[in-house]
Amino acid sequence: MKMSKLVLAGATLLGLGAMSPAGAVDLNGAGATFPYPIYSKWFFQFNQETHNQINYQSIGSGGGIRQMTEGTVDFGASDAPMTDEQIAAVKGGVFHLPTVMGAVAVAFNIPGITSLKLDADVLSGMFLGTITKWNDPKIAALNPGEKLPDLAVNIAHRSDGSGTSNIFTNYLSKVSPDWKSKVGFGTAVKWPVGVGGKGNEGVAGLIRQIPGTIGYVELAYAIENKITYATLKNAAGNWTEPSIASTTAAAAGALADMPDDFRVMITNSPGAAAYPICGFTWLLVHPSYESSKDKGKTLVEFLRWAYAHESMASALYYAPLPDELIAKVNARIAQIKF
């Protein structure tokens, strides 16, 4: 028994390739943590059907971009599009492929209040620290009938760098010139006021713990943990709640202005039913895999398979891309050489 186990272990060590099914290819990727649940589901399902193994390390967008630049992975993933300089640093270049979308919910804790309406002006005012009380006339004007208390507004934001912060601050930069000039947008910014919590759970914890707190969390997290979130006025002037449908609507609304490289933040989308604070997450692939044809072939096979299985995203509270956009992305995938 012992001997046979040893022999087996030796064989595994020596001939991993020989052990896996004929023709199967290993791909390695690294990057964003936000889409990890849907990616790992895709990779698992894809492996079941084709026996090709895709390994993904969810080390964060920054790490994904760095590993892509250093050429240590076959593909990367990021919640924020790469800058021109970053792309120039990657040997062979980069294609951005939007995979799914996420929405950012504005969650709050005001004793006695279960529904809250906010517009861009009020939201940016609170995060800039110019609106400091919940009974501020500006908030009251949006919420007639609600008895807003004389309570200090406390801001909760992410303390860790995150794509969620990137989407949220990008929205504030688009709707508020003050925010744009004073803070700007990014995965980590210089917050004018408030306290930071680590991860969605950290921010949600702060909101729960401190009465009067308002913050932002991923929609999936807000739904799964039954956190009350605000209804927001979108660019078209309609009141919208964050949901899978309103997020997909945001992408559909932004289609007209979609750049060819898909590097776009779709916050404050003009669509009538669009939720204003949402964004893509991207897979980063090389335009050419001619030096390792097998990998290129498998990667393209996976990408086509994944975009045919966009519907798997909804179960995990990611919004699938609208069909027109999937068609555009598939056209880009067809350009990958191998």
Place this chain on the structure above:
Amino acid sequence: MEPRTTDLPARSGEVPSSIRETGSRLSRFLSARLFRTITLVFAASLLLWAGAVAWLLFVASKPAFAKFGWGFIRGTDWDPVNGIFGALPFIWGTCVSSAIGLLIATPLGLGLALFLTELAPQKARSPVSFMVDMLNAIPSVVYGLWGVFVLAPLMRVHVDPLLMKSIGTPFFGPPDTGLSLLTAGVILAIMVVPTIVSISREVFEAVPDIFRESAKALGATRWETMRLAVLGSSKNGILGAIMLALGRALGETMAVTMVIGNNPQISANLIAPAHSMASVIANEFTEAVSDIHLAALSEIGLLLMVLTLILNVLAHLLVWATTRKFKAVKA
């Protein structure tokens, strides 16, 4: 001084028979040499290790040093969007929260250790000591969770309002969120008390009973006995315990980041949110996209290492100074 291991073969006549029978002179000589080499390698590897970490941090932080120079340490702005980085708010948060932690933990820990070695009934000693050692084994993230769910609300609702009313600004003022330098200090205190207790208890126990008996024979009260015989002869050990505690407090990451509020500002207001050096590295490293942001985080790591080194050297100097005085008095 202990005899050196190489002395063994030459003094074989004194070696107990049980050892003498285990091998020839040559093999014993070789094994002694071998043992010496191996332990030397262990000792050297530790130095190499520390050196390698420092070197790596130095290399990684070069771009930040080139851009900001010494201004990095004085800078108060931390703005990743515009690529402006200054470390002072983080240095401030780390130092002040650790100081608060030690201010609370030192009297508490020493008192507990004295109670355990000098006053507690024999039966109570080992269960309480065991509990204290157990506290050392609790992961810091658990302390952090407790901090968020129990300590922070407690501070917000009960402690902070009391401090605001009794002492007030500039040290205690609004906004009161419960997440602050003070809360971080309190949680650090709770985390380092076991370190102080375990070490100072060992130190107190090492004081020969004859010291205590002598003090009592001279008519000292119980308190005077403790002060003169026990505390007086344990200064070095106590300082060592505090230094170890300080080391843990300076580097503590998870528990601090969960209760400090993570807002890099310098304010005398102890109940305002702040940030710490270890926290900002843990928070921002994974998603730091620009090179200068990464370099700035590495430089914070290097500064934290240097800060720990400086404080350790200072403590050793303090020990050296006090023992010299002590010896001078004895002479």
